[in-house]
Amino acid sequence: MTTDPQPSLPIDTSKAHPARVYDWLLGGKDNYPVDEAVGEKLPPEARDAARQNRQFMHRAAAWLAEQGIDQFLDIGTGIPTEPNLHQIVQNVVPSAKVVYTDNDPIVLRHAEALLISRPEGATDYIQADVRDPEAIVRHARHVLDFDRPVALSLIALMHFISDEQGAHGIVRDLVDTLPSGSYLILSHAASDLYPDLVEQVVAEYARGGIKLAFRTRPEVERFFDGLDLVRPGLVTATEWFAGSPAPEPEGSGIYSGVARIR
Numbered sequence: 041m042t043t044d045p046q047p048s049l050p051i052d053t054s055k056a057h058p059a060r061v062y063d064w065l066l067g068g069k070d071n072y073p074v075d076e077a078v079g080e081k082l083p084p085e086a087r088d089a090a091r092q093n094r095q096f097m098h099r100a101a102a103w104l105a106e107q108g109i110d111q112f113l114d115i116g117t118g119i120p121t122e123p124n125l126h127q128i129v130q131n132v133v134p135s136a137k138v139v140y141t142d143n144d145p146i147v148l149r150h151a152e153a154l155l156i157s158r159p160e161g162a163t164d165y166i167q168a169d170v171r172d173p174e175a176i177v178r179h180a181r182h183v184l185d186f187d188r189p190v191a192l193s194l195i196a197l198m199h200f201i202s203d204e205q206g207a208h209g210i211v212r213d214l215v216d217t218l219p220s221g222s223y224l225i226l227s228h229a230a231s232d233l234y235p236d237l238v239e240q241v242v243a244e245y246a247r248g249g250i251k252l253a254f255r256t257r258p259e260v261e262r263f264f265d266g267l268d269l270v271r272p273g274l275v276t277a278t279e280w281f282a283g284s285p286a287p288e289p290e291g292s293g294i295y296s297g298v299a300r301i302r
Contacts, residue, residue, distance in 0.1 A: 051145045056248035058200055059144040063119040065090035070119045070150060078248035083237055089294055092277040093196045093227050094121070095287065096296045100225045101125050103282045104191050104298070105132035109223060110161075111190045113180050115170050115214075116197030117142040120150050125193065126163045134160040139180045143169040170197060171205060173213045189221040196294070198263065199229040202253045211263050215301060222301040226263055227277060232256040233293045260295045267299035 053072045060075035065087050071079075079086070101112070110133045114125050117140040123131075126138040140151060140163065151165040166179045177186075184190055192214055201207040215224060231238050231254035242252045261274050272280060276292035 051149075056245075056250055057144050057146075058250055059116075059118045059142060059147055061245075061248070061250070062090055062196070063121070066094065066121055068119060068121060070146060074248070078244060078250070081244045081247075083240055085234070085237055085293065086241060088290075089229070089277075089292065090196075092290070092292045093294050093296075096227055096277040096280055096294070097125065097193070097195045097225070098123065098128055099281055099284055099287075100296070100298050101128045101191070101193070102132060103284065104223055104225070105129040105136060106283055108133075109189055109191045110136040111184045111188065112136065112138045112193060113141070113176070113184060113190055113214075114138060114193040114195070115141040115176060116194060116200075117147060117151070117165075118195075119144075119147055120155060124155060126155065126157060126161070130158045130161050134158045137162045137164075137183055139163070139183050140165045141168050141170070141176050143167065170194075170201065170210060173210055173217075177214070177217045186217060187219060189223070190218050191223045191225060192218060193225045194263075195225065195227050196229065198226065199252055199254050200250070202251065207253065208262050208265075212265075215267070218301055220302055224264065224267060224299045224301065225297075226260075226299075227294050227296040228260045228263070229254045230257065230260070230276075230293050230295050233276070234291075237293065257295060260297075264297060264299045267301055269297055269299045273297065 056078045060071035064071045064079040129136040157163040164183045274297040277294040277296045278290045278292045280296045
């Protein structure tokens with residue numbers, strides 16, 4: 041892995057963090073009692089959603105690598121969970137380059153130890169927030185060639201960014217930095233598929249100090265405005281597949297899509 045020295049930020053173990061709650065939902069151990077307290081109060085479907093979301097990422101990243109995409113900018117990386125995105129894509133294209141970004145200091149701590157690239161490729165990590173897209177892109181340019189296609193990965197991230205914080209504008213700003221032939225991979229929690237569960241999940245996260253902004257299908261589709269959604273379009277996480285066997289039929293409260301930038 042290549043990375044610039046970054047400041048060691050304190051980890052606040054008194055407040056739950058989305059990356060650590062997600063780690064708990066996936067069965068990980070890199071979380072704290074405050075994160076576990078949130079996770080334990082969520083309905084069982086929350087664990088299913090985390091797994092489904094991760095599996096979507098695996099399928100989408102592998103498919104893009106098979107299409108020849110060898111550069112990935114993954115924002116909202118989360119605590120490393122094997123296989124990580126770079127392991128998926130470098131299994132197809134060993135020379136692929138991946139830049140990871142997250143705003144939780146614990147992710148930085150683990151990224152330094154775990155995000156190890158194949159010798160032919162490269163991985164990098166930046167401690168940053170998606171609400172500062174300019175800083176992310178500025179750093180990513182040191183590793184990725186923005187004159188060639190880049191896959192922008194926003195997996196289960198934007199439902200932590202409200203409309204008041206400019207969620208759609210943030211994605212547009214990031215997409216606008218990418219050349220034609222690039223792709224956007226995005227998954228997002230739905231507010232209109234299982235309303236009763238949504239109410240419970242939003243309430244439990246809020247008790248843990250985490251605000252959620254689940255969205256309807258049309259609201260999620262807006263993230264792809266001006267882009268060409270690849271088949272099967274914007275569907276649930278368990279319905280999305282391309283160039284691989286279809287996943288097992290299963291209900292999902294996560295919208296997922298991959299789109300090509302014109």
